Amino acid sequence: MSSRLLSLVVVLVASLSFAQSKLQVKVLTASPEGFLVNSTLVSGAKDAVLVDAAFTVADAHRLVAAVLDSHKNLTHIYVTHGHPDHYFGAEVLKAAFPKAKLVALPETVAEIQKTAKAKVAQWKPLYGNNLTDKPLVPEVLKAKSLTLEGETLELVGPVQGDSEHNTAVWIPSLKTVIAGDVVYSGVHPWTAETRAESRKAWAATLDALAARGPTAVVPGHQKAELTSDPAAMGFVKTYLVDFDAAVASSKTAEEVQTKVKAKYPDLALDVIVKIGAEAQFAPAK
Template identity: 40%
Template sequence: MLTIDVFTSDYKPIAATAPGWDTGAPATWPASTATLVHGRREAVLVDALITVEEARRLTGFVRATGKTLTTVYVTHGHADHFLGLPVVLEAFPEAEAVALPEVVPHAEGQLTAPVLAYWESLFPGALPPCPVVPRALDEDVIHLEGHELRPVRVGQSDTDPSSVLHVPDLDAVVGGDVAYNGIHMWLAQTDSRARERWLGALDTLAALRPARLVTGHQPPGADEGDAAGIIDASRRYLTDFEAAVRAGGSAADVVRAMNAAHGGRGNPYTLHVSAAAQYARTG
């Protein structure tokens, strides 16, 4: 018998902001999840967050289950999903951090000096001092007490390559940034072609027919039981954003259009950066 428990790190302030942001409003990083899939004795953790403080709270969350952590699966190479690894692995030295082979080089790229400097500008003094990278998985399955947890390649999400973890025995999909639940989607690193591929990734996710969907970014207490609704809402967000960009105008016009259609989502700073990036790219 498997169980899923979700640790959610709430919205957290960032120290540096993009040009044009109204500094009278707080700029935050979106609420993020790390998910424990566990059996009677052992557990697998999906993603490991970014700051020392939240990774320490995550280790306490894992310890409270009384289970032996065997594996940390990193869904994709964005640093906010794996920089917390040193803290987790120090607490659970027998655990191993893994990712799909194609994800590992992207994670390594996040540890270059310029990229780490970016993350440090957002969270000064809060990052683990000795970051580590997950090793490449030897096979396309993670074993947990006789159950199979299956990494699923989706290609494009808010970055490419990306994946999710399918837990067939629970009709659940865990982690990754393919679908977002109640939070503005990070589109700053996408163009029209990437967003089209992202829609295909959502189709891959929908084809798994999960009853439960835990997304990498969702607010505390989010409803995970309407997986089809979460996927459909993510599709609408992508298509609405694409329509707003194609309509021309400015980043502010995109923000206004998206707030009109999706203003109930959390972390408006994400929308600001995503909209601004479309115009920085085109001129």
């Protein structure tokens, strides 16, 4: 190889490395009261995008502080799906950053419009002033991507995760998946809105995300001390198999809970497995 060609290769590799590291990702995990839900701040040199907006007023204020500390201009708040723990905090964020656009894909917006009032009625009595009573509805995104300082944030979905219309964010330059509630880490996955067939589809979603070869995967919920390890995708697949086995071999929700907790004694959010187990024995709607 000539010295000139070698120099050209070095320049190209250096340029590629710079392109891959232009954006930065910071994972912000909410309190246990906020179900340990993750919000993710994706930052460039000047601007930033926040993925998911937390649940409680207190956790949303902590997100505001994190954005302020970043000294970035928040351009968008993207909501991965219509569960309230991913968008109820948007009211606080929009008050702090009125120029930031609150956005989601059409299926997410439709679900929020359909369920927001009922979700307030369900959770407000438990949380009081720590929960909004007027959740904001995102604007509909027509494109399946966002652009941050020339970099593409690909919006993957809707896909089956813990509910039918989940989405994930794929950042090619970082080989990073912000997985929404397709992936969990260190906590019980939400299974209340799934049945055996939809859990198979959930596993297929995990396979599809894994096929992209991510080096980092941000779960929708996690223990705060954990990292964005792609192995969390395998954990969820195994958990779903074990959950199915527990349901198939049990006559009551209590039996399911006992078996799942025995298999996974160290996972956080026990209330999630309780609700999920009870849902498997509830009459079909």
